[in-house]
Amino acid sequence: MNYWLFKSEPSCFSIDDLRARNKQISCWDGVRNYQVRNMLRDEIKIGDKAFFYHSSCTPPGVAGIVEVVKNGYPDHTAWDLQSDHFDPGSTPENPRWYMVDVKLVKKFPHFVSLDEIRRQSHLKKMLILRKGNRLSITPVTKEEWQVITEMGK
DNA sequence: GCCAACGTTGGC
DNA sequence: GCCAACGTTGGC
Numbered sequence: 546m547n548y549w550l551f552k553s554e555p556s557c558f559s560i561d562d563l564r565a566r567n568k569q570i571s572c573w574d575g576v577r578n579y580q581v582r583n584m585l586r587d588e589i590k591i592g593d594k595a596f597f598y599h600s601s602c603t604p605p606g607v608a609g610i611v612e613v614v615k616n617g618y619p620d621h622t623a624w625d626l627q628s629d630h631f632d633p634g635s636t637p638e639n640p641r642w643y644m645v646d647v648k649l650v651k652k653f654p655h656f657v658s659l660d661e662i663r664r665q666s667h668l669k670k671m672l673i674l675r676k677g678n679r680l681s682i683t684p685v686t687k688e689e690w691q692v693i694t695e696m697g698k
Numbered sequence: 699g700c701c702a703a704c705g706t707t708g709g710c
Numbered sequence: 711g712c713c714a715a716c717g718t719t720g721g722c
Contacts, residue, residue, distance in 0.1 A: 554708090578717080601708050659709080677715035679707060 547588070548685040549595040550673060551611065551647070560597045560608040560652050569649035570614060574622045575630040577642060581682045586617040586643040589682070595647065596685065596693060598673070606658035607693055615646035653697030667692045 551573060553559070563571050576582060589595075593613045599605055619640030622628040635641035662668050672683040685693075 552708090580717095603710095605709070676709095677707090679716055681707090 547590070547593045548687065548690040549584075549589060549593060550598050550607070550671075550683050550685050551595045552598045552600045552681045554601045555599045555608075556602065559599065560649070563597070563611070563647070563649050564652065570646055572615075572620075572644050572646050574620050574644045576620070576644065576681060577630060577632065578679070578681065581680055582641075582643055584682055585645055589613055589617065589645050591616055594650065594690070595682075596690075597649075604656075604658040604660065606656055606660075606662065607653065607697065608656055609652040609697070610650040610694070611647040612650050613645050614648045617643040617645055620644040655697050657693055657696045661696060662693070665692060665696070 555562075558571075563569060573585075576585060591613055595611050595613070596607045597609045597611050599608050619637070620630070620635075620642040621637075622630045623632040623635035623640065623642045624637060625631060630642075632641060659673070662671065663674060668674070668689055671685070671689055672678050672680065
């Protein structure tokens with residue numbers, strides 16, 4: 546079982562939006578980066594857990610935990626003309642983009658801000674802290690997982 | 699295959 | 711709104 550960090554802008558899709566969903570399950574759609582696509586298609590599996598990270602907001606940080614409940618499958622928003630993520634290069638016959646389904650495990654009682662993460666010596670190597678990191682999904686080590694989970698209590 | 703121009707991300 | 715950093719695009 547692997548650990549991940551999933552970024553989302555809360556103005557677009559927040560942890561409370563997920564909580565409001567039927568069964569607190571949602572597809573994680575809209576990824577349009579090949580490296581992250583490969584993770585969604587090949588590496589991220591049912592039972593994996595991920596931090597739900599709020600980006601481009603004040604403050605940014607980890608809002609809670611989700612669990613993967615469906616393995617990678619084609620992201621149909623890519624062939625939806627109405628979607629912001631429409632991509633004419635992707636078709637049902639030859640899908641270019643993938644997504645997984647996630648289910649809310651918990652919203653942290655204590656939101657773990659980026660600032661707190663930065664100040665924690667055990668978290669210095671997190672990819673989220675690397676300048677210029679452009680991946681909306683990044684792997685998380687077991688130690689990082691445990692530290693942040695503890696901070697969220 | 700190079701690389702300049704452009705677009706996007708995301709913290710501040 | 712700024713801007714650094716990176717990915718993508720497209721002409722050559």
